[in-house]
Structure formats: C-alpha cells, structure tokens
Amino acid sequence: MDRKWWHGAVAYQIYPKSFQDSNQDGIGDLKGIIRRLDYLKELHVDILWLSPIYVSPFVDEGYDIADYQAIAPVFGTMEDFDELLREAKARGMELIMDLVLNHCSSEHPWFKQALSSPLSEEASFFYFRRGHDGLPPDNLRSYFGGSVWEKIEGDSDLYYLHYFAREQPDLNWYNEKLRERLFEMMNWWLDKGVAGFRVDAIMNIAKDLSFPGLPADGADGLCAASKMTARMAGEVSGFLKEMRDKTLKPHDAFSVGEAFSVREEDLAAFIGEDGCFSTIFDFSSHGLNEGLSRYCDFKPLTVKYFRDATFTAQEKANAVGFLAPIIENHDEPRGVSAILPRQWQNARGAQALGTVTLLLRGIPFIYQGQELGMTNTHFDSVYEIRDLLAREQYSACLKQGLSPYQALTILNCESRENARTPMLWDHSSFAGFSEVTPWLKVHQDQHRLCVEFQEGDPHSTLNHYRALTALKHHPDFRDTLTYGDFERMPCPDDDTICFRRVGERQEIGVIASFSHDTHVFPIGEAKILLTSGEVSFKEGELMVKPGSSAVFIIER
Ligand code: NOJ
Secondary structure (H helix, E strand, O other), X not given: OOOOOOOOOOEEEEOHHHOOOOOOOOOOOHHHXXXXXXXXXXXXXXEEEEOOOEEOOOOOOOOOOOEEEEEOOOOOOHHHHHHHHHHHHHOOOEEEEEEEOOEOXXXXXXXHXXXXXXXXXHHHXXXXXXXXXXXXXXXXXXOOOOEOEEEOOOOOOEEEEOOOOOOOOEXXXXXXXXXXXXXXXXXXXXXXXXXXXXXXXXXXXOOOOOOOXXXXXXXXXXXXXXXXXXXXXXXXXXXXXXXXXXXXXXXXXXEEEOOOOOOXXXXXXXXXXXXXXXXXXXXXXXXXXXXXXXXXXXXXXXXHHHHHHHHHHHHHHHOOOXXXXXXXXXXXXXXXXXXXXXXXXXXXXXXXXXXXXXXXXXXXXXXXXHHHOOOOOOOOOHHHOOOHHHHHHHHHHHHOOOOHHHHXXXXXXXXXXXXXXXXXXXXXXXXXXXXXXOOOOOOOOHHHHOHHHHHOOOOOHHHHHHHHHHHHHOOOOHHHHHHOEEEEOOOOOOOEEEEEEEOOOEEEEEEEEOOOOOEEXXXXXXXXXXXXXXXXXXXXXXXXXXXXXXXXXEXX
C-alpha cells in the first residue's frame, strides 16, 4: 500500500460556533481557534476539520453556503483564516474545510439568478420540475421533514428540489458546468494550502431524474429521501472519480466522506488504494434505527450493538482501506450518553470508550469536548434549542401524540443540539468560551468536565486521551496501530469490547469493559502499555474491573 501522511493521523473536529469566542459576541470565531491551537497540539492532533465557516444565512448552521469562497463575518475575515492556516501548519497540523456539495443556500447568487431567470445557466445548476394535479413531482420526505419539493412563488406548479431545508436547494450534479464550478472552487482552497475536505452528505448527489417517488413509509404519505439515496448509491462513485481526478489527486489531498449507505461492492471505489476518498466515517452503528421515520420509535444504542456493528465494519475495511472511527459529531448525541449504560456515563466510561475509538484501525476523529468526556447537554425547554432539525423532531413527536415532556426527553437523548454547546475551558461564568452569554447554553457539568479542572489530574479523561494519542504516534507502536489488521478477540459478555491490532512483529490488544463483572484475561508474556480505571496484571493474567480499559503488547 502506498503510505500517506494521514494514515497514522489523529483528526479533531471543531464546531467553530462553539469552540472559542474571541470578540465577545457569544459566538466562537477563527481568532478564538488560533488561541487554542497549543491545546490541540498537546492533544497530538494532526488534522483539524472545521465545520462550515463560509458566508451563510445559517439556517442550517452554515451547511447552507451562500459564498463558497468567503468567510462568514461572524467568524472573522479571510486574513484571520490565512493566519489560522499558517499557525496550524507552524505547529504541524493541517486544516480541512467542510465541503457542502449536494446543495447550497437559497441565498447563493446561483440560486437567486436561477429564480429570476429560468433560462439562465444557473437555473440548470438546480432541479426545477413541474408538479402534477396540484401535487409535487414526487413523494420524497426531506431529511428535515415535509416534501423535498418547494413551490416557486408566483408559479402555480413549478417546484425546486431540496433534500434538506427549503433554504438548501439541491445542486444538479448531472450538469457538467456546475461540476466544473465546484471543482474550480475546491482547487482554489487546495491552492491556498488547506490539506483537503470533509465532504458533506455526498451520497445524495445521485438522483433518479425521472423522480418516480417511492412507496410511502409514514402517515404523511411520504417516503424518506434517504431511501432514494440508498437506491441510487451505485451512481455516486462515477461523479466522485471525476472529482478525485480533477481536484484531490493532483493536490495529494486528504478527504473524508460523510457517506451513508455505501454498498459493500463500492467500498473499494470509495476508500481503496485508488479510491475517491482517503477515508469515510464509520456510521455502522446507525443501522439500529435505519428505516425508522418516527423519532419516538428510535431505539437506544447498546454497547453490544455498537461493538458488533463496528467490528463488522472494521473487518470489511481491513483489506480495502481506512475507515474513520467516530463516537459522535455535531449531528449526533454524545457517544458516552448514546453508547454506554447509565452507570458508565462518567469519566471511567468515557476513558474506556476513548481507548476503543482511538485504537480501532483507521483515522479516528475526536469531536470537540469528547476528550473531556462530555455527555449530552440537558435542555430544560425546547426554547433553549436552536437547531431546525431538533425543533422539527419536537413538533413531529407532538403530532405523534407525545406530551411536551416526552418530546423534550427524546430531544435530550437523540437531538444534535446535545453536542453543539460551548466547549468547556474553565470554571468562569461561561466556561471560558466567552465573557458574554453564549449563543447556546453551557453544559450542566461544566465544573467537573472543563479543561482547567482536568489538566492537573493525571487520571482525568483529558489526560487519558492525551496518552492515547501519544501512544498512536509512538515510534515503537505507530506502525502496528496504523497498518496492523483489526481482529476481534473473544468478548466475555455483551458489555465488553476486545480486539487486537496485528502487525508484522507485534500484536496490540485492547480491552474495554462496561460490564457489571470483573473479567480476567490470560495474556501471558504481554506488556501493559496503557490502562484506565482499575486494571491489574499478575502472572500472565490481566484483571479488568468494570468501567476500565487496558492496552497491551505481545512482541513476536
Ligand atoms: C450533514 C451535516 O453534518 C449536517 O449538519 C447538515 O445539516 C446536513 N449534512 C446538510 O448539509
């Protein structure tokens, strides 16, 4: 395999609105990120992914881009961006931009031009179709609720397509000129010095241009757009190959795809040696709620489900390429809350889960605050929640007959707002994120979780994450932890995760227990590299108490 600098990398996702405010407007910004680069360096981060920072009306928090080549004033200026890029590189870290290519904002000049002039080139960048008998062209349901079609004002039956919010019109990838414009823009960022992109919602770009619709999967008579996306999955790699050849490959750029429903037969085309992406996120544990259209039917994850889905994904990727293991991001509840049983939704559990996610095969992405063991934020009222999807989930729950209390309880478990609250830096009024009231509330456990509190404690989650990322980079183990195959090890119960990484001359074993019982593992001549919680090793036997993890090495 051709070795690349990113193969052994640790990546970190910054949600800029909530990372660090420097100008005291309650919203994070680029200068704030610059201030915290040393913190990230100490965490041994190699790649920084910035959620969107482009000019946007922020209907979907920046995933609705109005200008792909300008910085949103709320985050700063292009000079600030250039400084951030320079300062990150000076510390040996690379930046990747969030690239939203399936749609733009309805405020983008292309869409405005399209609306005002239906015969313009820009109009062909979008999907405009006529409805039938007073109904939209098909019955797909947008990811954010309601039809994917929005009627054009003033025209009785002309609609445009939006798989997400109505303010996010879908871009027509079947139009060559549009693709060229997008590729030019990508090359502009790459020439500027960014190392690559996180590519948003990319599986949605393939459409069935006859817009046939699908059998309804809900009482609203609609069918989730994700089901059409899954049906069209085979067409995506054709577009991606062109994108790779015209942008990523000539720059030797790093790319990570947000790619749900990749078919097994397409995995090599996505992440293989000559794949379209360097890696894709591992969303395998999402399978649990696949196909469910009612939020109130969502089933909670278990350690077993997470483990089994992750192990299967790891085995499939072994011979093909690299996945990007994650336990959370800005679209998910916090992993500690979502995956672990209640008794381990604490520092012990967070550390053991961190051991697993950082040492699986692939390029792990840490989401800001994960290294502190942040759990879900508790919202006392729906009025504290800003996210349009979470609000839609709330009203859908009410329509389905739930009480406001029950609906809020679901949001407190499932909503994406859980992980979007400000980063917890210190004990001050707004957690050191800002000196004024932040745009979103501060997490209830600020004092127990914040960086200031954890720095000095050698047993803190932050210091455990630092030890894990140091281990991943350690010259003696780096090769095995990067290229070593993933192999499952027998797990004594449903709440224990055991695997090994098999290198040429050594094997590294990983055990994490979220169980009620203490387990003993015969590991012979092994040497312990790292532990969390309560672990002891005597006469070839490793004793792992509940809420603990261990990493050991066997040299051959
Ligand atoms: C995935 C992004 O991560 C999410 O935040 C966004 O709402 C959708 N794509 C639409 O861009």
